[in-house]
Amino acid sequence: MSEKENKIKVGISIGDLNGIGIEVILKTFEDARMMEFCTPVIFGATKTFSFQKKVFKLGTNFVGIAKASEAVDGKLNIVNAIKDVPNVEFGQETKAGGTVALQSLKSAVASLKADEIDVLVTAPINKSNIQNEEFHFPGHTDYLATELEGDSLMFMISDTLRIGLLTDHVAVKDVAATITAELIEKKIATVEKCLIQDFSIRKPKIAMLGINPHSGDNGVIGNEDDVVMKPTIKKLFESGKMVFGPYAADSFFGSDSYEQFDAVIAAYHDQGLIPFKTLSFGKGVNYTAGLSKVRTSPDHGTAYGIAGKGEADASSFAEAVFAAIKIYRNRKDYKLLSANPLVKADN
Known part of the structure; x- marks a missing residue:
């Protein structure tokens, strides 16, 4: 041809x-x-x-x-x-x-x-x-x-960082109620498929950020991470998916922990977009994955x-x-x- x-x-x-x-x-x-x-x-x-x-x-x-x-x-x-x-x-x-x-x-x-x-x-x-x-x-x-x-997902990508969002244009007051086990499983499936077929990564490693500050501190600052996030991540990992977390978002990027993963999933818009644009502005791309x-x-x-x-x-x-x-x-x-x-x- x-x-x-x-x-x-x-x-x-x-x-x-x-x-x-x-x-x-x-x-x-x-x-x-x-x-x-x-x-x-x-x-x-x-x-x-x-x-x-x-x-x-x-x-x-x-x-x-x-x-x-x-x-x-x-x-x-x-x-x-x-x-x-x-x-x-x-x-x-x-x-x-x-x-x-x-x-x-x-x-x-x-x-x-x-x-x-x-x-x-x-x-x-x-x-x-x-x-x-x-x-x-x-x-x-x-x-x-x-x-x-397909199932759309906002996926911010650059040469060194990929951040997907569990919830994108959702008001902060509605984020916790929007995040369910079903939503997490759906978004992880979309991200994993995207990394395999769109980025040629055979066995993707995915990190998930917690919903609350310090991922809830064992229920001291909200229980959504303990009740929804942790059991779902455990279930996904036991099914063979390389999903880890939830990690405290405040230190995850400053410590360069993101470099150990093929993608990071943020709980809500600014949790993912602020670090992405800080680290990649001018070189980053918004990709609608899953379609x-x-x-x-x-x-x-x-x-x-x-x-x-x-x-x-x-x-x-x-x-x-x-x-x-x-x-x-x-x-x-x-x-x-x-x-x-x-x-x-x-x-």
Whole structure:
């Protein structure tokens, strides 16, 4: 099979056009060598990209197409997916910005489900202005869980750290009640499968962080760790899964304990995201694990405060593109080997 036929089509949704999404997309693909790794297909509007290219004085070249199936290898392709293209208002939370973000996302997901693109990379949305009758979710992860097959899990990944979340966009007051033995078992199954098929780790070691400070101190600070966490982890370990914990979250990262594991499962959003972004910001990727399709995004938000100033760092977005490509290839290899265990690489 030729290199052209092997080229992975990376679909990209533009997020909030008043944030830094389009800027980091343009900066990522300003380097033409990116086209050697993939064929990018952006769901947006050439008018908006022309405007922002001029604002940021970038030399990124692109071509407009009507649908993803028309994507040209070696080019930055833009599917004109926006019905009414609004003016860009950098740094402003506008209803039009949310409408465009949803139109881009819906078009990209439709193409992903139709196999017109291979993977999806999403630029940041504003979780407030995107809300409407069609989108009533706290973020990309929950929306994609309804559109694609599988059990979704927010998985933050970098070269040195992988953190999954038991509960993602759940209010802190509801976290303890949300975490059940069934939820833990479901999330561990998702993480283990992901590590095996998406990251080529044959026997994953997984650490779980406690729900309460000091994992409850034997019931002194809450009993959820003793009643729910510990028995479930024991059951999983005895079934053959390499699951350990619960560990006290306050010292787990500072002591570099995370380096002993292939993944860490945090009980709630900030317990996992704060250490991840502290240790990996600018190099991290948000991966929606457990779904039938591959979706990644950068580890930052719309960054309204610097939007339009040309200061946005595209490193995390580029990492999201590379991660999607690598995971897609690993998953493809896993499926091939699983279908025929006797398949071996050519000597």
